[in-house]
Amino acid sequence: MAKVRNWQLGRDMEYPYVADRPAKQFTMIMDTNKCIACQSCTIACKSTWTWGKGQEFMLWNNIETKPYGFYPTGWDVNVLELLGEQEWDGDDVYTGQTVFEAAPAGERVLGWAPAEEDWSHPNIGEDEPTGSADETTYIPDKPHSLMWMYYLQRICNHCTYPACVAACPREAIYKRPEDGIVLVDQTRCRGYQECLTACPYKKTMFNLETRVSEKCIGCYPKLEQGLQTQCTTACIGRLRLTNYLSAPDEVDPRKPADFLVHVRMIALPLYPQLGLEPNVYYIPPVHVPTKYLTQMFGPGVERAVEMYRNAKDDPELLGLLMLFGSTERIWHTWDVSDGVARAYDEDGEEVVAVPLREPTFTRPFEFATEVAGEPVTGFRHNT
């Protein structure tokens, strides 16, 4: 075991390998508040990567309704139950145990093996709220204490300290040094499925045809061309940003992911207490009880929710959020001036511009034009 720094926990922790951060880290930022669970991302991913034999059940990307949705069945309830009740010391330091520190003797990770049936019902719990309409359908308080639900967007977290890497007896899983994407070497893997037991997010999957494991590859062939992932560009809610995160001691506030994660701290990791330093970050939903959100995203949720509520008065943040989903290209910096947000590539060239407020244009009632050399006149109507 090595001592590694996990900035999300505010402390060092045990991990089987020494820390070796990539040059830059693939990250995805999800604005949970914009998701309608249309599963366009799921289908875009599946039709690109997991349409083959043995992959029928496989959703590298999935959307689940929280709290009753799971893919696979019960994944987060199970790992939280295994780990037991844990503590944060205030907002800064996690004093509980990680899945590495709580591992049983002789094991590297505390985990559980999903049954084959657990991969059934990938959309169980869809749209299901807590509470009961028998009691009330009127919800006066915020966050909603009685009835609430929201959608959680899930891909592989391409963790800084992946449990799949820690658990693999073949060293078949590795983290790319250039962008931190976690990949399974299909020729080294022998299908022991230790990674399925270890990954608390259950984002490695066993191909029933090839008999080896596979997982989300962060659409690296697209990234290598400077393009955002399939799930990002297919998102009609424009809630995702594919980008890169700097190492925690090299934060650059001009970069969008660094700004959201480290500067404004509006985007939070998924179950940081598990200790993997996951690299997908979530802007938490604004209507859900803090206690549940703290369990899922750590102690920063109240601050993040308040910041999101005030984003309309914060042009820098608002502009960044509006640039989500506005271009297929990966962009590197942005600015906001005269009511327009602009994104730039690594050379400072403008990639896309988005107005903060949709303008209204009015056209004259009568119009005259030409179609194929013939004059066309008429009147414009809205109604």
Added chain:
Amino acid sequence: MTASCTNPFLLAFPTTPIERIHDTRSDYEILAGAAAALADEIDEPRMRAYWKGVLDGDPTPYLQRVLSGSNATRGVLFDDLHESCKDGVPLLMNARTYPRHAGWEQRQEDKPWYTPTGRLEFYRPEPEWQAAGESLPVWREPVDATFYEPNAILANRRHPSINPRKPEDYGVPESQLDVETRQYRNVVRTWQELKLSKHPLTEKDPAYRFVFQTPKYRWGAHSTAVDSDWIAMLFGPFGDPYRRDPRTPWTGEAYAELGPGDAKELGVSDGDYIWLDADPEDRPYRGASSDDEYYDVARVMMRVRTYSGMPRGVIRTWFNMYAATPGTVQAQKDDPGGPAQNPATGYVALFRHGSHQSGTRAYLRPTQMTDSMTRKAYFGQQIGTGFEADVHSPSGAPKEGFVKVEKAEDGAPDGGKWRPVELGLRPEAPSDAMKAYLAGEFVSRTRKEA
């Protein structure tokens, strides 16, 4: 090519460079081909000439006619639209404003509304509307989907503008409440009276006590392929690409949503199968008998999902899922454990028996069928009166009913509860871990931020 009243953009899907797979034709090629064959058969060259563009391999002239004939797309050349859309840039619809605000000319300028007076009208003086008691906007109970007296107008009966022709005026006793006559039944009730009344089916059999609604759902519209295996798998809680429960019709299946309180009273668990029956007078069909050859094709069986968001007494099933047919029901009889797929056609159902429409029917609304109503034309800005398709005409979408429910089968294939219920992950019987999870108790903070 696609456009709509509310979408500010005009789009064309660029023609694909990929050749069609197999020996397939698009709809308009089939129509043109049939017309050409008939032209030769009966020696009528005009039938071929009508489709000349398609038969010559260029449908552009027809698309251009649509563009030139429509108010908000006149002046657009199809080739320009096509070229622009190839680059991913749609054109703007030629409306007064972008975005398109409905009623903008009426609100911002002096254009009249499309009514006889040119003003917004909230009182309908036509005799048919007065006879219906609907000269003012009023609330009518649904014709079927109500706990109370069907189709009653809820109002203070002394209101001078709500004075309809009563059933007796048409020679029908007020007590006659069969499914046909109550479509046009003008009785006025105060809430004090209405809340004491009962649906006529409940009077006969108290098991009839559920309003059944079948709204459109998020997984398909009209005839989009809701039976494709991936979509069915993602549709609701019962998806499984491997159909591990051999009873399931496909990789997903239809379900009825009941509130947990109602499910408990009925003795029904999450994941169980139920039978659902509406008014036997006309559903699942007129004169139905359980001895009939196709009775179990028409009577609906579904899974149950207990859904905390359902109010008491309301059951919901989503619309558009593919219905059982004689072929799909026979297929599951011939091949137990196989899908509900007709081997002759490939058609696959998302129901083992029946469909959401086994419990609903359409009703006609007299005020949608008058000849005196002034309204806008379907196309353009002309004003006319009377029938106009999709503007002033009956819209008989069968969407709701009044039903009873009985348990058909256990949720697990070999008896017992559906696996997620057994695991304690469902609201019906949450495990201690699930309760702690819902309350967020797996994490605590020892001290608050200063």
